[in-house]
Amino acid sequence: MTAAEHSPQRWLQEHGDALYGYAMRQIGDREMAVDLVQETLLAGWRNRQSFDGRAKERTWLTGILRHKIIDKIRSLVRERELVQQAENDPTDPWFAPNGAWLEAPSAWRFEPAAELERRRMADQIEACIAKLPLRHRLVFQAREVAGEETAEICKRLELSPTNFHVVMHRARLALRRCLEQHGFGERK
Amino acid sequence: MNHYCRQASRLVSDRLDRDLTLRERLHLWLHLAMCGLCRGNARALKQMHRLLRERAAQMDDDARLDAEQRRRIAEALPPE
Structure with a gap:
């Protein structure tokens, strides 16, 4: 050309x-x-x-x-801020100091088999991702939506693997709670 | 008494992004065997992970610029 x-x-x-x-x-x-x-x-x-x-x-x-x-x-994304958000959060919302769940997570017994139900749930996850703090969202998005390898994301964002995993864990629990608040998962 | 739930939840998340060591797998397996809450958590996280991957595979075909977005970009580009 x-x-x-x-x-x-x-x-x-x-x-x-x-x-x-x-x-x-x-x-x-x-x-x-x-x-x-x-x-x-x-x-x-x-x-x-x-x-x-x-x-x-x-x-x-x-x-x-x-x-x-x-x-x-x-x-x-700047690592320092990311870590402050992730690890120095004084109000860890999920676990007591002794490591136990503060609030019983819901049961999540169902596995949505129907296409419509899966789509509805995926739509809600997307809406929940949009509510994550910006930096967490970008890390999570790169991994779970774009499907990038962990090593590639760490390199790209100048993140240590540990901080990457802390952020992913936080984001997943936040999304789970968000889904529960919208009626997915059932309380025991 | 100390609980292992926090670490277990972290390992459940980690194993979606990296290979766990043999020791980690053993600890996690033992804990999940006796903790229903953490089994539920493990199921939920895995389910979200799977749904997102399915959705990502579809996005290739679904993403479309709408007319307004297209016009905005076209105006910023050098004309034909």
């Missing part, structure tokens, strides 16, 4: 949805995802000379987007 054929407007037509989907999986925020797609197309335009035509156009643009996402998340 020659430089003359590059067109950000056409990229938007042909790859906009795919880039948006990728950004949404990684960060789960519509506004940010749209901004990132826009920045990516602009960066692609500025650096169009570097596209050598060996890779597919979409692959090349996704590579740019991936870097933009990592930069964005890095700027939002």
Whole structure:
């Protein structure tokens, strides 16, 4: 492909949805995802000379987007703040100092088999993720929605593995409670 | 008396993100065998994990920019 054929407007037509989907999986925020797609197309335009035509156009643009996402998340997540949120929280809401559950978690006996029920539950989880503190949300999203490997997330966010696991544990319990508050899981 | 529930919950979460050591697996297994609350917690966390992965697999096909978002981006780009 020659430089003359590059067109950000056409990229938007042909790859906009795919880039948006990728950004949404990684960060789960519509506004940010749209901004990132826009920045990516602009960066692609500025650096169009570097596209050598060996890779597919979409692959090349996704590579740019991936870097933009990592930069964005890095700027939002700083380990020190993350740890303060995670570990120095004086009001640990789930466990007593002796390590016992403060409040019995609900039974969660049912395994939703019906497609509709699974979808309803997944929708609610998504709504609950949106309520997590921003930094926890980004870590959780990268792992559970984008499906990134633990090591990759730790590297990307400059997180120690221990802090990563603390954050994931906190986020999961918060989501579980949120789901219970919306009628999923049953009290014994 | 000290309870192992806090650590057990953490291990239940960790094993979704990393391999547990043999020792950790043993401790967790013993605790889950006698603690119904933690078994429920383990089931809930695993279920959420599975649902999210299923949903993520669908998102590839489902994500669409709406007309307004598309227009916003198009305006910021150099024209044809």
